[in-house]
Amino acid sequence: MKARVTIMPKAAVLDPQGQAIRDSLHHLGLPGAAAVRAGKVIEIDLTGEEEPAALEARLHALCRDFLSNPVIEDYALELRA
Numbered sequence: 001m002k003a004r005v006t007i008m009p010k011a012a013v014l015d016p017q018g019q020a021i022r023d024s025l026h027h028l029g030l031p032g033a034a035a036v037r038a039g040k041v042i043e044i045d046l047t048g049e050e051e052p053a054a055l056e057a058r059l060h061a062l063c064r065d066f067l068s069n070p071v072i073e074d075y076a077l078e079l080r081a
Contacts, residue, residue, distance in 0.1 A: 001046040001055075004078040005063055008039035013072045042067060052079070 009015045015037050022036040046055070059077055068075040 001052075002080045003044040003046060003059055004080070005042040005044070005059075005067055006039060006076045006078075007042070007063075007068045007073050008037055008075075010072055010074055039073075055079075 009018070017038040018036040021038060022033050025033040025036070044059075050058075056077070056079060059079070063075045063077055064070055
């Protein structure tokens with residue numbers, strides 16, 4: 001099983017990295033880039049026989065408490081067989 005965690009700054013949080021990327025895109029000939037948000041993706045290969053519901057609950061707890069900063073970031077968790 002694989003888990004993919006996508007972590008992005010909350011909409012209300014200033015994203016200087018995203019702004020720098022947007023400005024660079026403008027200078028490189030893509031003036032239509034109105035807004036850019038920069039985040040991170042974490043892929044986890046999982047082994048074992050843990051019950052899917054328990055595994056998902058544990059992964060959500062880890063995302064909330066370890067992988068993301070819930071004050072300034074949102075996360076999305078995808079599980080694939």
